[in-house]
Amino acid sequence: VLPRKTMAIINTIIKNNYGFDLINEKYLSKWVKALGQFFYKYIDINLIDHFMVNGTARAVNYLSRTLRAFQSGYIYH
Incomplete structure (x- = not known):
């Protein structure tokens, strides 16, 4: 059996x-x-x-502006 003072210290440590x-x-x-x-x-x-969200949007915008020059809109080119 532990003394009361030792038990009080152990009890305080556990409570904290x-x-x-x-x-x-x-x-x-x-x-x-x-x-x-x-x-x-x-x-x-x-x-x-x-970088990722807005950068992807900027890259798609740049790519679409660049590729737009190759597309005439006519079926027969």
């Missing part, structure tokens, strides 16, 4: 979730939020929106 909540709140949440902001600003907006 072994310190994981404190670590998450003070340290990890700041880094995860900063990482999320980085991915939003640089990956989502710049890479996905500007």
Whole structure:
């Protein structure tokens, strides 16, 4: 049987979730939020929106303007 003081310490450690909540709140949440902001600003907006989505639209627009010169609209050319 453990002494009352030892049990109180163990009980406090268990109630505090072994310190994981404190670590998450003070340290990890700041880094995860900063990482999320980085991915939003640089990956989502710049890479996905500007390059992939808008870039594909610009490429199709350029290709259609270029190929339009080859198409006369007549069946017999």
